[in-house]
Amino acid sequence: MNQMKSIPQSKLWTKNFILIVIANLFTYQGFQMLIPTLPVYIKDIGGSDFQASLVVSLFALSALIFRSITGKAVDTAGRKPLLIIGFIILIFFNLTFFAFSAVALLLVLRLFQGVGWGMASTSIATVMSDNVPDQRRGEGTGYYALSVILATSVAPIIGIALLNHYSFNVILILTTVFMAIGWLITQGVSIPKLTKQEQQKQTKKGSIWSDLFEKKALLPSVLCFLLAVPFGGVMSFIALYGKEIGIESIWIYFIGHCLMILISRPFVGKLFDRKGHAFVVLPGAVCMLAGLIVLSFTTTIPTLVIASILYGFGFGSVQPSLQAWAVDRSASDRKGAANGTFLSFMDLGVALGAVLLSTIAAAASYAIMYRVSSLCMVLFLIIYGVYLLKQRRSHDQTKGQIQAVNE
Known part of the structure; x- marks a missing residue:
């Protein structure tokens, strides 16, 4: 099987895909438990x-910088080496927190x-892309994203609860176990190795920008x-x-968040594949905007749930x-760069x-x-709307030209 191309059959729930989703869930669970607890420590x-x-x-x-580098590296050196190195570094430095206490x-x-x-998260995402039919x-x-979102929602609750009753070392042990x-x-x-032909294709000289970032993935990445x-x-x-x-009981917010993702995930992905990204992204972005506005005016549990x-x-x-969409827009041999670009922009957005x-x-x-943060979603809708209008005009012009030729 050629690793640089999507698997030809339409079957999604293969052994590889199931293992990737489960592995990603455990990895993100360990990582996300540190987000709210390490600053407190x-x-x-x-x-x-x-x-x-x-x-x-x-x-x-540092994750942002090395996502971009890894995105290029997994397309040249292969997925497995970067995956192994990334996990070794991640787990090793998690263990070093036991030995040192100087801030x-x-x-x-x-x-x-x-x-x-x-390195680890970008490699996993790229292996996932390899194992999903186009x-x-x-x-x-x-x-795959569901495993990320579930961990993002559940891990902070567990981490904070543990920190309230136990020492930070208990959290370190549990996060290390999850990552392992x-x-x-x-x-x-x-994970098949890259062929020499694939390596030669990817090591052709190009600009630093084109090596680290996938240009065709930029629009979805900026929106992300x-x-x-x-x-x-x-x-x-x-x-x-x-x-x-x-x-x-503000934690109720995370329960509603998770439940809606679990309920919507089975049909939203299928809608994307059948109708295209506009049928999913537009209503979803409007819901996010509405959710932020309602949250900003929340004073009761019912409005919090809404x-x-x-x-x-x-x-x-x-x-x-x-x-x-970012992966779809990119060439099959640039999946690593596309995932690296996309995840880098998401990391940057969360951090900033x-x-x-x-x-x-x-x-x-x-x-x-x-309320101010909701303006980001307004800008999101403007940029995405302009893109859709340009695509529609281009389509209409092409259709008109074809009709003129036929006449």
Whole structure:
């Protein structure tokens, strides 16, 4: 089987695909548990608020850089070597947190851990793309993204609950175990080596930009950046927002978020494959916009649930559809670069969103912050709408030319 081409049959739930989704779920579960808990640990051992924010931003920065490098590398050196190296780095530096307690050193270790995350997550995404039939790209990418979204929603709840009752070392043990399980499961995935012809094709001299980024994946990636900014605000500050509006059981938001994704995922991916991205992305983006606005005015549990349903359905529909679209637009031998580009823009959006939106919350309130973040979705709809209009005009012009020739 040629690894650089999508599998020819239309079967989606192969052994490889099932293992990839399960491995990704465990890996993201381990990774996401550290997001809300590591900053708290940094402050507990004497770190400042700024150092607590650095533990997230430095990780995101190194992951961002190495996602792009890995995107090119998996198309030249192969998927498996980068996957193995990424997991080794990720797990090794997770274990080093047991040995050191100096804040400055922990920040450096976190920087290196971001390298492993950028390599491992991009490699897994590319292997997933290899094992999804072209005609079921939306559905397959959607189920893969479901493992990410479930971990993103559940892991913070587990991590915070453990930190409230146990030491940070318990979280380190559990996250290491989850990452190790994810790695072991990937070893059961059949990943063919690149042929010499494929390697030669990918090592042809090109610009640094073209090597690291896939140009055809830029539009979906920019749109993903815009939705990732408010997403970073939702995931990072929802607990603090609960304190601001007096809702102690703010965790209910994550349940509604997850349930809508689980309910919508089976038919949204199929709709993407049958009708195209516009039938999924447009209504999904509108739902995300509405969800953010409702959330910003929330003062009761019922309105909180409505906000989570709207936003959960929208995000669960749009994000995986954009990733599938990014891969579809790119050449079969540029899947790694396409996934690297897409995930880099998402990382950047989440990281910048958390930092920039926090300044708005500090100056005003979290409610105002969510209203301002909704402007990103307005810009999303404008850019996407302009693209669709241009595509429609181009299609009409081509159709008119064909009719003129026939007449």
